[in-house]
Structure formats: C-alpha cells, structure tokens
Amino acid sequence: MTERDEDYYGDQCARCGSSADAVWCDNCDRDGMSHHDCGEDVCCCLYPEDNVPCDWCDGRGWFGVCLSTPEFCEANPLPGRENVKRGTTEPVYVKRGVG
Numbered sequence: 001m002t003e004r005d006e007d008y009y010g011d012q013c014a015r016c017g018s019s020a021d022a023v024w025c026d027n028c029d030r031d032g033m034s035h036h037d038c039g040e041d042v043c044c045c046l047y048p049e050d051n052v053p054c055d056w057c058d059g060r061g062w063f064g065v066c067l068s069t070p071e072f073c074e075a076n077p078l079p080g081r082e083n084v085k086r087g088t089t090e091p092v093y094v095k096r097g098v099g
C-alpha cells in the first residue's frame with residue numbers, strides 16, 4: 001500500500017518549464033489590493049480600505065518570474081504552452097525519495 005507522497009518543490013515557469021522565482025508586487029505593497037474604490041465620485045468613507053484587486057499581479061501580491069532569459073522563454077515554450085504568458089508560474093511537486 002502506497003500513499004501519495006509528494007513534496008512541494010518550488011515554482012516553475014508555466015511557459016518554458018524553467019525554474020521560477022516570485023517577487024513581491026510594488027504596485028499594491030504585497031497585499032493584492034491597489035487602491036480604494038467605493039463607487040462614489042467623492043469618497044467619504046471614514047476608513048477607506050483598499051478594495052480593488054491590483055491589476056499588475058491579479059490580486060496575488062506577487063509576480064512569478066521566469067529565471068531563464070526572455071529570449072529562451074519566448075523561443076522554447078513547452079508543448080502546448082505556446083500561448084502561456086511569460087511570468088506565469090506553477091508549483092512543482094516531486095516524489096519524495098524513498099530511503
């Protein structure tokens with residue numbers, strides 16, 4: 001009997017499969033919200049909280065960054081990933097080594 005036994009390994013570029021890193025987003029100060037918008041022309045909220053998702057990072061607060069050069073990333077997409085934008089990352093899981 002075996003269990004699913006995988007460890008989170010890191011992120012990889014969803015386009016070319018290279019290792020990827022994450023950098024915090026400056027636009028929203030890492031919280032994923034860029035500014036306050038309550039629908040009023042003149043905001044009179046007592047405590048205006050940021051409630052508009054940051055469009056730089058899609059509200060995540062960070063960017064995925066492909067560690068390969070832009071040229072490599074553009075020229076070497078994984079099969080079926082030709083339309084994936086550089087900067088899209090995905091988590092990678094690896095099987096835990098036995099013994």
Ligand SMILES: [Zn+2]
Nearest residue numbers: 025028054057
């Ligand atoms: Zn952001």
Ligand SMILES: [Zn+2]
Nearest residue numbers: 038043044045
């Ligand atoms: Zn407001």
Ligand SMILES: [Zn+2]
Nearest residue numbers: 013016066073
């Ligand atoms: Zn890439």
